[in-house]
Amino acid sequence: MVDMAIGIIMGTAFNNVVNVLVKKIFMPPLLYFTNKVSFENQKYVLRVASEDSSEISIGYGELIEVSIDFFIIGLTVFLVVKMMNRFRNKSDDPKNKEVETPKNIQLLSNIEKLIEEQNNLLKRKKE
Template sequence: MAGLIQEFKNFAVKGNMIDMAVGIIIGTAFNNVVNTLVKKVVMPPLSLMTDDVNLAERKYVLKEATETNSEVAIGYGELLEVMVDFLVIAFTIFVVIKVINRYKRKAEDPKNKTVETPKDIELLSNIERLMEEQNSMLKNRQ
């Protein structure tokens, strides 16, 4: 039990739990933004293009409602809305990751002086330079 508590303490102290909580909160807020964007900005023009049909309410009725049973239908309009939500989220995440990777590559490039190079990359770069000097000295001896 003490090991489990220590492992949880290490997890929480290292910031993993805080990073995860921040990610979940931002993700939830972003989901609300995307839902509003799709329902209030993207779908109304699509409805206009389809003669004022609200796409979210579009469905294929398999069995009409009766006095004793409710309607059985496939709600493909709602599926379209969810797919548009997904595409907006996927594209946004793609763009964000692309920007992050660009900055990451700049930071890891030892020749790029505009961004401070991380110490581990700088050390590896120095080792590589020293090995090249050593190899050229060995070639000159022969």
């Protein structure tokens, strides 16, 4: 339960980081290259506002911004998980001396070696 709470808190904080990253880092160069056309305000007007009705429009600019957010979040999560898996694979290999192997993996490795030795002894006795 605590792990889930920590995950939710970290996810919320990560969301704020990504929002700032997109709005303050990635969007300004994109605005520069598109002659200061802001995606946030882009829309396709279906009906212009009049005295008795409001404007009806499709706001595709927000979809573009949300898609950029989603892409950045997905890329970041992919890179973090890939990095974590690389370290986990190194630590799970008992022959790798660079990273300390967890005790449970060491014990399982020792049991595996003992079983192999026992099988070899039993094969020799049968011969």
